[in-house]
Amino acid sequence: MRNLLIIVLIGCWHLVVSQNYYIYVTAESEDEVALIKFDGTNATVQETIQIGIWPAEIEGPHGINVSPDGKYWYLSVAHGNPFGTLYKYSTETNEVVDTVMLGLFPASLQVSTATGLLYCVNFNLHGDMVPSTVSVVDPEDMMEIKKIETGVMPHGSRISSDGLFHYSVGMMSGELFEISTSKMKVTRTLNLDEKKEMSMNSGGPMTGMDHSKMGRSKAEKKMYHSTTKPTWAIPHPTNGKVYVAGNGSDEILEIDLEKWEITGRLATGKAPYNVDISPDGRYLVASYKGSGETGVWDLKKGKELGRVKNTRKVTHGVSISSDSKYAFISVEGIGGEPGTMDVIDIKKTTKVAFVDMGKQAGGIIFWKME
């Protein structure tokens, strides 16, 4: 017991001295993942990891996350013939451990601490406007166990802190889905467009194209397009709410999990895209893709503390450090520009560092501090 106390105390000692933060960021148009270190002052690329198997085809690394035990990182690669792939890498060597094929354009993903399984949305960004799925994967055997049907173009997703519920949004169907991670099925659905006017095609909002015959020209059908256009969903660690980025409505929606209804709206900058919440539950940080900014919110006050202009245009992903101090932002850039990772001091609401990396920086995940 004494030895345990000493170990814990020594660990805490390290907390009060300066820290190095490590973050993984995908470069979607470069087929690379950058491992970046931020030492409190400067951000540098520690390692650039080439991904995929086709040197002359852009495969598109998109979503990324780290296993709860920190031993592995998982990467969704969007493009394939035609399906995307989930890669499992070792954080020790940054080498591929295994892969499994998922659906069309797999995107955001996370491992549940309660089940140990990995849940990845199949975004199907460029396919027909039909309901897509969430793939449930056993990350130990790298085997897809199940596909759970959700909405049209599911994009952002995160799991509750107890690991029991997975939340994702259908970008074009305008819905929030709650999936029980243990039952592996949708338990609740919420229409985020609420009473807004919807234009429906003849078969209903979810009808897709009929491809049962080859070689026939198709008349165009009008598809339902959500006005909210939700692109991210993240449950708060403690307050019983889920926050959704309304990319089409320039707001963050607050959904009460008990009432299962929208209970608040936070007016944001243009086209909020990804969202993260600090582990202490105090802050919400959102990327504003449309204005190239990042918004920092104090959730207790319900107030935006400030907006930080990002280094480049097309702000993409957000990941907050485990000590709730810094938000790491991926910024895509345009054309031949490099992608960039910005570092934002949350309390001060200022950009304190940035580093250039491969083109179209997108998926981002904080890994560790040491």
Added chain:
Amino acid sequence: MADSKVFANFRTHLQPNLNMKTLKLILLVVFLGAGSLQAQELSIKVSTEPITMKIGQSVQIQAMVVDADGNKIPDREYFFFSRNRRALSVIDSTGMAKAIKHGEYSIVVISPDAENGRLRADVDVVIEPEALSKIEITGIPDKVYAGVTVPLTIKVYDEAGFERPEISVALTSSNESSVAVTPFYKLIAKSKGKSIISASVDGVERTVSLNVIENPIVTINLESEMTEGRTGDVFLLSAIALDKNGNEVLDAPVNYSFTGDSYDVSAAPSGLMTKDGKFVADEPGLYVLNATCGSVAASVTISANKRNISRKIDLIGQGSVNNKHTSDLWIWEGVDGKDYAVTGTWGADGTAYFWDVTDPASISLVDSIQVDARTVNDVKVSEDGRVCILSREGASNRKNGLVIIDVSNPRDVSVISEFSKNLTGGVHNVFIYKKHVYALSAGRKYYSINIEDPANPKIVGEFELDTPGHSIHDVWIHEGIAYSSNWSDGVQLVDVGNGIAGGTPANPVQFASYAYPSGSNHAAFPYKDEKTGKFYVILGDEEFPYGLDPDGRKPGRAAGFLHIIDFTDLKNPKEVAWFEVPFAGSHNFWIEDDILYAAFYNGGVRVVDLSGELLGDLNRQGREIAWIVPEDPDGYVANAPFTWGAQPHKGHIFYSDWNSGLWSAKLKPVVPKDVKIESK
């Protein structure tokens, strides 16, 4: 006491930073740690012995979470999944497993735990095979002549209907003097007589009767269309089997074979003989071509000389691009009568370059254009030389699609319009044919887009397979037929205006296809040999089995070869030949005047003679006329050839290389044999 002292010292040391709040946090961590230790003693109890099941049986998988003392922990949730659900299914919420196919499998059971992390265990299951039920024997011809070998196909099935390829049967003949049994299920019909052939295993038996009749053949007249040729030339054999009265035996089972002597003592004789009597030599030599039927044989001797078609190839010029990767190229005669080229870029800034190549030795950059993309993967120009299409991938707004450009003056190009409807997923390849653009969409299908008014393109039709997991890589139009390359679905021939199947751009109609096991079909090009009347479609594979270079800068190496498919009979395409370059892989290629110009990535450009009937290993036969590998010490990756595409144009060969830009080369003229060149 000692603990207090340690704690006091620690507290003093940390005084500036440590407050009561932090201290409480530390204690909380210690407490939680202790609790965690206790929780780790839980486990899932499952059967330690494999569960044995019979096909069709259902079994409830038992699992429970217990503590270190084996006490069941109540109110735990469980879910189950099978590692091989096609053979052993399990309902995830209940653990009810059903055995579908014999074998050894496992089921994973997980009990979620929000506080302490999930518990997990494996349950091994053995599904016993059903008893064998039947043996099928096929391959017995209606008439069996004495002296021939009869190969049998034998399949064993069990009670559940599964084929059992791992089971071997014992084969016996009741009359060994008439029919002998040999390994690998082959029968030798030795002499006239009747025999019962039995196949048996584990108490299951199947018999067939064989009636060997006198072999009436006493002579085989064997002729070859020619007795002297070159390697790669197809020698067509004609074997006529005659009985003692000189009558032809029409159903004679004639087997063809060959032996040979190479003209080169360091090489072994080598060639290919087909079952229908076509021979092609790989190595120059003297070959004896045989036709046998039972004990009757005939042979002809032929000489295959070296093909001797090598020609020198000269590097003529280069349009260097060394600050970004280059993708595809297209060469055309402009409206002003001069010759131009357009090249795309890859993984860069969306630039496409326009070149004057009228003098291939002085390739000059005349214009460029930048579009919102990271890759301009494909570039094409219309037949009239006025409109250029660039395909886009990696657009910053993720809309990708096409850019339509006016190139009537390639020195001053301008964007006419952009089109991304239904093409947001990236257009990997395009083709322009008769005022329509055929554009791939997200690697799944292609659209036909009318560009009669290039400022207002409109989709008029589309083509998409409906096979599971279908995917498309490229499309090429020739004489109104679209040849699309569809990876594991192979090549699809689609009428988009030819009329052969009544198709139009608005109503594409598929009428032929060919798929093959590699699943790597990446490009296609049709070719008709005017002399033989044969119609081939050449299919290229793109593979990267060697993986990526970790730092992304070294020369890459590809794999994959060209398959030559004989499509003369559209309903029965047949793979007849191949062209492979060792340690290199095919990419884009072009055929003109019986010559193939193929880009082989790290293998550069290969120029190959396609004249005559094609059969076997075209490279080994010496059909390669020339090769040239672009190496540029100033390349984007120095000295790292990675050739993307090749196109012949007015006597020159133009090719684009991923690391070095645009190149031109020229084959030296063919020098006739026995010609003396005299000079004054």
